[in-house]
Amino acid sequence: MKIVTRFAPSPTGYLHIGGARTAIFNYLFAKKHNGKYLVRIEDTDKKRSTNEAVDAIHDGLNWLGVNSSEKIIYQSKNLESHVKVAYELLEKGFAYKCFLNPEELNHLRTKSRENGIPIKSPWRNNNSISENKEFVIRLKMPLNGTTTINDYVQGKVSVKNEILDDMIILRSDKTPTYMLSSVVDDNKMGITHIIRGDDHFNNAFRQIQIINFLKWDKPLYAHIPLIHGTDGSKLSKRHGATNLIDYHNMGYTSEAMFSYLLQLGWTTRDDEDDYEFNKVVKLFALENINKSPAKFDIKKLNNINSRYLNNMDTNNIYKLIIERFELILNIHQERRLKSLLPELLKRVDVYVDLKDDFEWIIEDNFLCKDENKLKQLKENNLMINEIGDLLKNCEWTKETIDHCLKTYIQEKSIKFKDVGPIIRIALTGKTNSPDLVSIIYELGCTISLNRLNYNY
Numbered sequence: 001m002k003i004v005t006r007f008a009p010s011p012t013g014y015l016h017i018g019g020a021r022t023a024i025f026n027y028l029f030a031k032k033h034n035g036k037y038l039v040r041i042e043d044t045d046k047k048r049s050t051n052e053a054v055d056a057i058h059d060g061l062n063w064l065g066v067n068s069s070e071k072i073i074y075q076s077k078n079l080e081s082h083v084k085v086a087y088e089l090l091e092k093g094f095a096y097k098c099f100l101n102p103e104e105l106n107h108l109r110t111k112s113r114e115n116g117i118p119i120k121s122p123w124r125n126n127n128s129i130s131e132n133k134e135f136v137i138r139l140k141m142p143l144n145g146t147t148t149i150n151d152y153v154q155g156k157v158s159v160k161n162e163i164l165d166d167m168i169i170l171r172s173d174k175t176p177t178y179m180l181s182s183v184v185d186d187n188k189m190g191i192t193h194i195i196r197g198d199d200h201f202n203n204a205f206r207q208i209q210i211i212n213f214l215k216w217d218k219p220l221y222a223h224i225p226l227i228h229g230t231d232g233s234k235l236s237k238r239h240g241a242t243n244l245i246d247y248h249n250m251g252y253t254s255e256a257m258f259s260y261l262l263q264l265g266w267t268t269r270d271d272e273d274d275y276e277f278n279k280v281v282k283l284f285a286l287e288n289i290n291k292s293p294a295k296f297d298i299k300k301l302n303n304i305n306s307r308y309l310n311n312m313d314t315n316n317i318y319k320l321i322i323e324r325f326e327l328i329l330n331i332h333q334e335r336r337l338k339s340l341l342p343e344l345l346k347r348v349d350v351y352v353d354l355k356d357d358f359e360w361i362i363e364d365n366f367l368c369k370d371e372n373k374l375k376q377l378k379e380n381n382l383m384i385n386e387i388g389d390l391l392k393n394c395e396w397t398k399e400t401i402d403h404c405l406k407t408y409i410q411e412k413s414i415k416f417k418d419v420g421p422i423i424r425i426a427l428t429g430k431t432n433s434p435d436l437v438s439i440i441y442e443l444g445c446t447i448s449l450n451r452l453n454y455n456y
Helices: 017-032 051-064 075-091 102-115 178-189 198-214 244-249 254-263 277-283 298-311 314-325 331-345 351-362 371-379 381-392 398-411 420-428 436-443 445-452
Strands: 004-007 036-041 095-098 136-139 146-151 155-160 168-170 193-197 220-224
Touching (some): 004 193, 017 036, 017 051, 017 193, 017 220, 017 244, 017 254, 017 277, 036 051, 051 244, 075 095, 075 168, 075 198, 136 198, 146 220, 168 178, 193 198, 198 220, 244 254, 254 298, 331 351, 331 436, 351 420, 371 381, 381 420, 381 445, 398 436, 420 436, 420 445
Parallel strands (some): 193 220
Antiparallel strands (some): 136 168, 146 155
16 A cells, blocks of 8 residues: 555644644655655635745745655645535435524534534434525434544544534535545545544544545544643643744754654654654654653753754854855855854854854954943953963964963963953953853954954
């Protein structure tokens, strides 16, 4: 059997990180079995669907690298086939026209809630024609027996058919509902495995009736738990950003985000800290998805992102920075930034935080502008100049620079804490920065001495 999976988001908002994780699971499962992973935009709700949301979905999937194996499918282009199936079910006696008016429907819903019974319209077995010409088409659910689904994640679950409501498959305006459209498109696309959030698990027992009535091939199911916040409640904005692309804008790498989302509810069962892509493809299994909700922890994401940043090739992270901040550097500025990147990256979780270091690294004539720090520099101007004079006569290597600083400290009978912070401010305008010797060496003799010999 050729494995075919799909990710089917609705373009009514941004790409949620939960949806992005679902896409990753579908992508990896298809990849492992040399199958196809398809993307279907479920844009039938024209009132809520927007082009901006469609673009956000594309941008998010492109960023994660989980693009469709084939051309993206738009559900709105298949509406005619959905309507055709609705009438086919009607003609075969598996569905019926329901002429309930709004007031009657509200009464039926109230009665259903009060008595805990599914909605069964009185028109289910009524073949007469109503004066109200507007009607919906409802699926005629079985009244006895059970429906069983062997779910990869949820296990074997059975539901009595008598509790299933006669769901609407075609609205009064002749537009199909999600419950019908999704099934029809899955069948048309040859989807073999439906991997989606467990908030759709109840839908599966209803939708599978359409498949049974039409004698279509049944897909296999994997309904994955939703992502929660660290407090155990459903993930929301109060736990942090839920829009995938926000993490791109905040400076997280796509590799780190892919790895972290994958870990939310799934492990290799081999080495939980090793999420190298090719290894993950080999080991990925739906059975290893946890049954309980995963908890989104920004601290863990930061740790993963920091690790990825520090393992990235310097040229690649440099390219990210240049593109994000639209920097235009000469060869000397490029050299300084690249050479200091390894040290700078040790101090941040996301690369956009490096922006605060660009000025002192890139600008040849940089001077500290903070009034409090300038006061400190003025008070220690003599010491700063003395160190500048000492460095002026030393060979420009890290070893000799380090030796010069240590010699000065020893001769003055002081400690490094009496020298290091103030020299750091003179060179960078900051109290926290990379190793001082590395700063002096990478800035170069001319720039370092200009900043140290400045008369504050």
